[in-house]
Amino acid sequence: MAGVAVGGTAALASGGGSFAAAAYFARRVLTPDARRPDDVVVRAADAHSITLDTTAETVVPGRYGLWLEEGEGHARVGDVLELDAGAGRVRRELIAVDRGVLAPGPARWNQYFHGSPPDESLDLPTEHVTYDGELGAMPAWVVAPGGVPTTRWAVLVHGRGARREETVRALPPLLAEGWTCLVPTYRNDEGVPSGPDRRYALGLSEWRDVEAAMEYAVARGATELLLGGWSMGGAIVLQVLDRSPRSSLVSRVLLDAPVVDWGDVLAHHARQHHLPRPVGSLARAMMRRRWGHRLVGVHEGVDLALTDWVRRADELHHPVTIVHSADDEFVPFGPSLALAQARPDLVTFHEWRLARHCKEWNTEPERWEAIVREFASG
Template sequence: MAGTVRNASGNGRVALGMLAGAAVVGGSIALGAGALAVALARRVLTPPSKRDEPERIVSVDLANHEIVLAATDESRMRGRYSFWFNQESGHARLGDVLDEGVTTVRRRIESVDFGRLERARAGRFAGWWHLGPWELGHDYTNVVIDTPLGPAPAWHIPADEPDGRWIVMVHGRGTRRQEGLRAVDAVRAAGWDSLLVSWRNDGEAPESADRRYGLGGTEWPDVDAAIAYARAHGARRIVLLGWSMGGAISVQTVLHSAEARDTVEGLILDSPAVDWSDILRFQGGEIGLPERFAGVVGDVLRSSRLLGLTGAEAPIDLDALDAAAAADGLVAPVLVLHSVDDGFVPIDGSRRLAAARPDLVRLDEWAGARHTKLWNQDPERWEREVVGWLDALPPRD
């Protein structure tokens, strides 16, 4: 998901410098607002090269398998999570909260997979649980999908008893294929193959010329290629499962590809990025910006004159990427899972999508879970909702 500008990258700082002494967007935006809008627009489009580690480690007791963290919305989360530290050189798995106070939270350490957790001072939570498909204990194959930009790696994990039902799993912004592994066990037992794909600029698939995200508008051809791969390898029924921006990519795929529209029988969207303007308003509000500032960022992204500052190859129209506004183009059933306490992507877009197409869209609202971490909070509920929906999904005529 899009970050905020308080940790602007080096590229963001370059953009600020380039705008010194100038005004942007038709000359009506003052220096400070224009510079900030460009920095935020650039950050939204730029794949992260370094991840923030906002969770402060107070103490680590390896002998008793416990860690104490400063109290935050993330450290208070119920459930089990990956915990990255030392700039991705260390990884642990943390269990549920043991107890919490006003300033600290004590959690169970399930494992330290690599790195020296006892020496770390900060880290970040992630929704990943499995580091690779080998941890699941199922047969899997490393495959290559021929995308418009070149070969992209993927994992194919067949069902217990394969019968031609495939789920194409699409990870979100700033993550990789591992994000989808937590869903495999449940859908595999329900009879579905899993194809966990990579897409342009995610660090595994080929890069685009501009090395920028398109917020779903440029990535969907890679998922379309994955659908073609699945069909060529025996898929008779296909469902797309996308997290966050992966949800946006999935929706854009069925809206833009005639083959996908005719082939995909359903979509499962976890914490989806439905409305980028709404997301920018929320993110801006988190750092004290007025709601109207999201419109300024949208103007920057839409402007062909500012491509040199954003780094994008082409303008991006956020209105054109609004899945709720384009809901009339949906033809397959959709299951949306979203938390009112998401913290990064507000649930409003998902509610608009469900209201726009009540005949197709079912919204399962959660509370307490943070962005894309619904499974981590309550895996039994997540799997029950998803498998129940899949079991009830009618085959396309």
């Protein structure tokens, strides 16, 4: 998201249009992507392996998925079997073709590994429900241990522009510890009500949709809540803890590659694309101040200072476990580590290597699930 946005903005800024560049950057950061383009090429496949063009994603060890046929099909791939850097090809284990036809041509990398709801991906009894959000009916999945809801509910929040399938990897360890899992949607997700401005607020409005999901869990008998969040889902969860009266029911928080400080994320992408610092600062001001709202198309101001939980570390009151890779190319792990260092009484940090953004489970699933089980137990 931001990498693409900054790349286009840098070209504008180099031409002297700093004001226009800042507005463009801010709008791209806050605007949901209209479509998810294919980003890998399948060169060949047989019953046991698949050959792809090498990219920064396709050469990393671990288990991943591939969306086929513009998302209608899906396959799962495993570790690298052979890397031919000279030819720009990588051959990986083919685990399964879940649906569709795997053939040479374009595809889209899927870090979730799972490409369907829990009843299809893991054969888990799944309720497809809706709950009443601020903007209307919001779809959700409910997965209970043995199909019988308990009084302990885990509410799992996916990231910006992601799908609910991102959270499926967390279900087995949480179910094993007796947690009923609720996977909600939030405004601007595909197929759900949009916000009044059709823009993301980077957690500053989306938290109300997650609070509504928590209310649904309470109405179903939940007396204790675990909140989990991936990437921007982490930023949403942190706002819930700060703003929702229901946060008193939250006993623990699990964050995977979370956005702990949106200002740091935007600055990272600006540096990567050589965007002048004043342009990034101006974009932040446009998001926050009333005079900039029309320029960036927001209904509510987006104050990134409210998302800086390193600065706000003293305001945390819940036990938090953070899993974050030092090799995360999209959301730098520095703020996650800094938050853990600022609040060692509440925050436990698990550092990964090799994994790219939100792909810690993919590279070391056994370690990831063991951490979640231990944190969720008791």
